[in-house]
Amino acid sequence: MEDDAPSAAARRSRIQKRNRQMILDAALEVFSQFGFRGATVDQIAETAGLSKPNLLYYFASKEAIHRALIDQLMQTWLAPLHALDPGGDPVEELLAYVRRKLDMARDFPRESRLFANEILQGAPRIMAVLQGDLKALVDDKAAVIAAWARAGRIADLPPHHLIFSIWALTQHYADFDVQVRAVLGPGHDPFSEAEAFLDRLFRKLLAPAEPASGR
Amino acid sequence: MEDDAPSAAARRSRIQKRNRQMILDAALEVFSQFGFRGATVDQIAETAGLSKPNLLYYFASKEAIHRALIDQLMQTWLAPLHALDPGGDPVEELLAYVRRKLDMARDFPRESRLFANEILQGAPRIMAVLQGDLKALVDDKAAVIAAWARAGRIADLPPHHLIFSIWALTQHYADFDVQVRAVLGPGHDPFSEAEAFLDRLFRKLLAPAEPASGR
DNA sequence: GTCTATACTCTGATAGAC
């Protein structure tokens, strides 16, 4: 994506790696808040503590920084869903997935907002991934969930929309963080409250209509 | 917010009103996609079919257009929650609220994205509303929901987070529309599927632990 | 590798003719 065979990353000095990482971190901060067009190289450079030309020594263009960030993001973004184990206990597997997604929202809110910004703008730079890798992964896991439902091990819900609901509910706490905090007021810990709430929500939602084992 | 007592709007000619509305519509299109900073006056003017100076004849600045849009938005944004009737049937009232919000997401996706963009950017222009009117309204309705829960008429869930979940799940279909469609693939109607799914989801979630009337 | 200086384009906004 950026250089030739012997790997550009491998040839980088320690200071280069550190600066690249500082730039990417600063860019994440700025892009996630203002979107691609709303962000400026100046702002990123200042946040990174570098001069603008120096920043552009590391990345050829604003576009290149954004691409690097998005590429890096998409790799980790799909990981939690990937980990959904068809062999595990259905309810616990799905609840664990919810927890992983909520952990990501708490620990990487900027990544979540970067993604949200990209989608809001019509996903110009990641449409291919959405229609390709993401769709394939979701279809795959949706089939697993559908099989669980057919076996009566979880409620019979449309698997794709079930996955959407997990995304929506977890990412909301990252993307709409300021609104959540404004409405809750002080003295709340949104994410720990969300963890308990979402656990109850999905436990109740996923419970099969006729319990396999019951009271 | 913009002129003096005898109401600026009342004095406007038909053509002025029409142009103002065209500008606001174009601005909604552009701001909702790119956010405040990412949008350009040029782009709005072109979308509206006006020259840039002509557009700036109607609105003093880019900021003024955005403010007009946001003011207009916040009025309608709170209406669906306002309509939640403490005297109605709890489950049906909440399901009707979900349906209203989903209808808004389907019919006014740009408004939803404008709001999302504003929140993602830290809500600089609407923080006061969030902490003021919105919080007051949510606190009020949360008390209603809490009372329903205490009476055993719905499940005992944290009311604020229940409201957040309604926002998250409905707005997701507007804000992340391109992702939803990319993942579902062709031949789907996301909103009608969502309507059925969310109805089931909240019906199941809200069902009280021990049914008041039942089999 | 990093900086200063600068080229050049885009953007918000205004002046002034019609």
Add this chain to the structure above:
DNA sequence: GTCTATCAGAGTATAGAC
């Protein structure tokens, strides 16, 4: 009310000294 022309400033990116 609408347009052409234009300004000042911000924006991306590059040249070239160190």
